[in-house]
Amino acid sequence: MAVLSSSSNLLLLLLMSSLDWLSTPGFALLMGHQRVTSPAPLEPHITECISRDQATFQCWWSQGNYHNLSSPGALRLFYIKKDSPTSEWKECPEYVHSNRMCFFDVTHTSVWIAYCMQLRSQENITYFNEEDCFTVENIVRPDPPVSLNWTLLSISLSGLNYDVMVNWEPPPSADVGAGWMRIEYEIQYRARNTTKWEALEMQPQTQQTIFGLHIGKEYEVHIRCRMQAFTKFGEFSDSIFIHVTEVPNKDSTFPLTLVLAFVGIVGILILIMLIVVSQQHRLMVILLPPVPAPKIKGIDPEMLKKGKLNELNFIPSGGMGGMPTYAADFYQDEPWVEFIEVDAEDADTGEKEENQGSDTQRLLDLPQPVSHHMNIGFSNAVSYPDDDSGRASCYDPDLPDQDTLMLMATLLPGQPEDREASLDVVKKGPAPERGERPLVQTQTGGPQTWVNTDFYAQVSNVMPSGGVVLSPGQQLRIQESTSGAEEETQKKGKEHKGDEDSEEDKVKELQFQLLVVDPEGGSYTTESNARQIGTPPSSTIPGEGYQTIHPQPAETKPAATAEDNQSPYILPDSPQSQLFAPVADYTVVQEVDSQHSLLLNPPPRQSPPPCLPQHPLKALPAMPVGYITPDLLGNLSP
Amino acid sequence: MPGNIRSVSFVWVVLVCLLFCSRLTSVGAAPICANAQSGCHVLSLANLFDRVIQHSARTHGISNDLHSEFEQYFLPSKNHIGRVSRNCHTSSILTPNGKDNAQRMAREELTEVILKLLVAWRDPLWHFHQSMARHHDFNNFSSNKALEMSDMVHELRQGVEKVAEKMQVLGIISNTLSSLSSPEASLPSDSADWRLMKDFDLLYCLRRDSNKVQNYLKILKCRIVPEHGC
Secondary structure, three states: OHHHHHHHHHHHHHHHHHHHHHOOOOOOOOOOOOOOOOOOOOOOEEEEEEEOOOOOEEEEEEOOOOHHHOOOOOEEEEEEEOOOOOOOEEEOOOEEOOOOEEEEOOOOOOOOOEEEEEEEEOOOOEEEEEEEEEEHHHHEOOOOOEEEEEEEEEEOOOOOEEEEEEEEEOOOOOOOOOOOOOEEEEEEEEEOOOOOOEEOOOEOOOEEEEEEEEOOOEEEEEEEEEEOOOOOEOOOOOOEEEEOOOOOHHHHHHHHHHHHHHHHHHHHHHHHHHHHHHOHHHHHHHHOOOOOOOOOOOOOHHHHHHOOHHHOOOOOOOOOOOOOHHHHHHOOOOHHHHHHHHHHOOOOHHHHHHHHHHHHHHHHOOOOOOHHHHHHHHHHHHHHHHHHOOOOOOOOOOOOOHHHHHHHHHHOOOOOOOHHHHHHHHHHOOHHHOOOOOEEEEOOOOOHHHHOOOOEEOEEEEOOOOOEEEOOOOHHHHHHHHHHHHHHHHHHHHHHOHHHHHHHHHHHHOOOEEEEEOOOOOOEOOHHHHHHHHOOOOOOOOOOOOOOOOOOHHHHHHHHHHOOOOOOOOOOOOHHHHHOOOOOOOOOOOEEOOOOOEEOOOOOOOOOHHHOOOOOOOOOOOOHHHOEOHHHHOOOOO | OHHHHHHHHHHHHHHHHHHHHHHHHHHHOOOOOOOOOOOOHHHHHHHHHHHHHHHHHHHHHHHHHHHHHHHHHOOOOOOOHHHHHHHOOOOOOOOOOOHHHHHHOOHHHHHHHHHHHHHHOHHHHHHHHHHHHHOOOOOHHHHHHHHHHHHHHHHHHHHHHHHHHHHHHHOOOOHHHHHHHOHHHHOOHHHHHHHOOOHHHHHHHHHHHHHHHHHHHHHHHHHHOOOOOO
């Protein structure tokens, strides 16, 4: 029993000693670790070492349970700086015995170098713990920031919350200006009468905003700081108190601004609506522009609707499409050309061609009613100048009145009259013209030679035998009709009679070509024949594209011999014009005298045949009807 | 006319868009100083310094985290301080150990010290990363940090070299730094000690040295370009 008790006592003693041994402050002062609170250490030990500015530091010690060592000076502190292998223990440079603290000043402080502390008693008993080693940067705890104050930042619209801006100064002991210490701050706040502190995020700036504080509550705020990337915080600063009471003004203004804004928006909306409603049509036009109706020059859609295809105005050149103006000028003196072309491009061209061919024959040989085509031609020719000038719009009726027509006809050589007039002329068909064979002349040369000449005549009547009766006294008209007919025949010849066409074409390419139309067979005489007929009386001028053929009886004779007794050709300025009955439709203005009256038929002059081309109009017979009096002059368009 | 209106409005819309887009992009982008633009230098040096200091702070933070994690997993049985201070491979590099010393040191010297430190850590960190990859005790997080550490130190060194270059160009420091192109030669021959160090010791040394670098950079910056946060 005693042995057991003794052993148990021994065990207990052992346990106690081991406990004592364990309770040494071994790991209490581990570098970078928080102080572990252990049961009252028995040995003298270093309590804590702290640096405030990373340039100096202090160490506190305690005697533990060795109360006999509590007197100042009983314990001494020694340190070693492990910057070299031959370092030694040194005593504390500055004692503060009242606090049991050792102060290391700047000269004795080296950063990034390991320090070890130990306590020695007077008897040279060393109380040393290896965990009491540290480096200065790891024991830095900055002083708390100073000058903490707050300003009201904003109050919420509801008037229940507000934001506060808190700012402070870094601790004066920390040399932030030199960059020696980089500090980050932590603000903590709590409402009064609460225990839990709200911590805001750490940040290195010297100001921070606290959001979401409640009106009427009082808040307590304090701050602390630490070195960046280190763990040891400094002490908390003194608390400041924030208290904001209700602000009643804000509420009244709030709804007023809302109301004003609402009224403004409503007014603007009403304005916009008014504008839209009033300008509806214009807006519609802008947003949805109307699609333009198709418009073809010279074609009146109204006419199309009425179905009067015949009365449609075709563009004299190029058919239904755009009309190049040059073509108009080019063929200005040659309306018959255009006439034929347009007809060719009609819907049923083939049929028309055939009709025209037969019509041409009929035109030349037989006095069949080809008025249809002629009318078309006339109307075409009539309408042709309208496209160029003078017309108000394409939809205007293209039938000018009689007077203007006459004027136009007289002024512009080659312009046939209105179709009624032409019809009349055609129907006049004077008997003496029967038996005459029209001689169709065509121009093969340049247009310039045509300007001064009038080589067309108006067909007064068509002989049943196929001859064309030209209006007497109007060499122009005769030439017109003949040339027109000739062109017609030319075209027909092109399209239907290949050999003859080629011949015609070839002939056309040369200078001037006379074509004597066979009234019976519808065949054409060749140029040789024509020349035979025509050349003797007239001197052919190769340079000119125009040859005048004098309608001399002698000339007509060979023609008559070749064909039936019909006059082969008519000359514009031959005295033979007297043979023809005067046509009262139109004439050519020769001169304008001082009284602004137009002289249509100057006294004919006997001029040699070569001169005839230059003065084609001189042999015109007097046409009382064709005179233009001054009052009619006004109708002329300049 | 409607066609004209439409085209005009389209062009106007395009112009407005271009205007706003250019404004947005211009707000986001800060002007970058070209190499040789006058009036731009001082600001850009401060900017460079700030960036480098931020980078060094981050480096130090990560090394701190690594060290703490190491301590958690491998709490050393005894205090290693005494041992370690002799074993850091960068102990041979003379560094200022106090504020006054650092402030009294010449700029060129200080910059040189920083670069020496950074250069000395290139190889050890790479090897550390390799050994971390082999250690299965450590989680991936730590090994990533270790790899990151190697890159960060490398970038930090490049940044400091850039800063030194800029300072030389501006005439703030003399051109004696040009010899630093290969500072490995300046290290003592026993620099291979780091291979003998354990990982934990290496981390401890790294933490200390990264703090040194951060401090020196900050001192340099506040001495040369004191504006913006000194």
